[in-house]
Amino acid sequence: MAYETLIVETRDNVGLITLNRPQALNALNSTVLKELQQAFADFHANEAIGAIVLTGSERAFAAGADIKEMQPLQFADMYKAEFISGWDEIAKARKPVIAAVSGFALGGGCELAMMCDFIIASETAKFGQPEITLGVIPGMGGSQRLTRVVGKSKAMDMVLTGRMMDAAEAERAGLVSRVVAPERLLDEALAAAAKIASLSQPSVLMAKEAVNRALETTLEEGLRFERRLFHSLFATEDQKEGMAAFIEKRKPAFKHR
Numbered sequence: 001m002a003y004e005t006l007i008v009e010t011r012d013n014v015g016l017i018t019l020n021r022p023q024a025l026n027a028l029n030s031t032v033l034k035e036l037q038q039a040f041a042d043f044h045a046n047e048a049i050g051a052i053v054l055t056g057s058e059r060a061f062a063a064g065a066d067i068k069e070m071q072p073l074q075f076a077d078m079y080k081a082e083f084i085s086g087w088d089e090i091a092k093a094r095k096p097v098i099a100a101v102s103g104f105a106l107g108g109g110c111e112l113a114m115m116c117d118f119i120i121a122s123e124t125a126k127f128g129q130p131e132i133t134l135g136v137i138p139g140m141g142g143s144q145r146l147t148r149v150v151g152k153s154k155a156m157d158m159v160l161t162g163r164m165m166d167a168a169e170a171e172r173a174g175l176v177s178r179v180v181a182p183e184r185l186l187d188e189a190l191a192a193a194a195k196i197a198s199l200s201q202p203s204v205l206m207a208k209e210a211v212n213r214a215l216e217t218t219l220e221e222g223l224r225f226e227r228r229l230f231h232s233l234f235a236t237e238d239q240k241e242g243m244a245a246f247i248e249k250r251k252p253a254f255k256h257r
């Protein structure tokens, strides 16, 4: 399919999606959302794909939801259309998604990066929730996901003042998992995704589910959930193969990659 706002490619077993609206710093409009839903659905349907990398340009991952598209909207329009709900599909992706962020990740851009499983940032990355400066608040999860990740004090600081956080601060705060030089960003993210895609997919999907459950439930329930998933993986051939390969000092040949 031909995309207007994305570049969609595959690199071996990795799906690569590049936001491509340079004239608007990759602002997220309804076309971007529709096309992202399509690209995600295609990669999920494609058995060969084991992980996805989502990136933007060097200048901007995404500078937010499209302010020009939103400005004239009325409450009733937003409510009737359940504006924003389409992004839930992206957040609920089953296959692992890595955000590779360079430049601005603001408002919906920061929120989109946080919907991914982890964020690898370039030294130039800048994160922020500037919605308050527009007379609104975050709407795609910024007040919820950011708070869970960086804690109340820093989340309040970001959401109430709208200030930006650089890559070093984002790493200290736990918002990003690694910071790399700008020219290394895509290779680093693709290598991480390729590693994930080389592993047994049932264990990868369960690992993602288990970590996500930690944000949704009590410790006791979370531990029970993890243990059940752990037990269930012993019903897979890949558990036998992975452990046998370790003992025999060879590389595992996973069946369910």
Ligand code: HXC
Pocket (backbone or CB within 6 Å): 023, 024, 025, 027, 028, 063, 064, 065, 066, 067, 068, 084, 104, 106, 107, 108, 109, 130, 131, 134, 137, 138, 139, 140
């Ligand atoms: C629409 C945008 C945009 C946005 C940038 N542009 N951000 N268009 N929506 N979110 C457009 C500009 O209008 C401009 O177009 C072009 O991109 C380049 O931007 P400049 O402002 O000229 O660049 P610069 O001076 O380098 O400043 C970069 C910037 C600034 C600091 C990132 O663009 C900025 O503050 N952008 C808005 C950030 C923001 O408030 N985001 C939150 C949005 S609300 P022209 O045509 O003039 O050249 C949101 C809510 C999410 O995200 C939840 C609900 C869905």
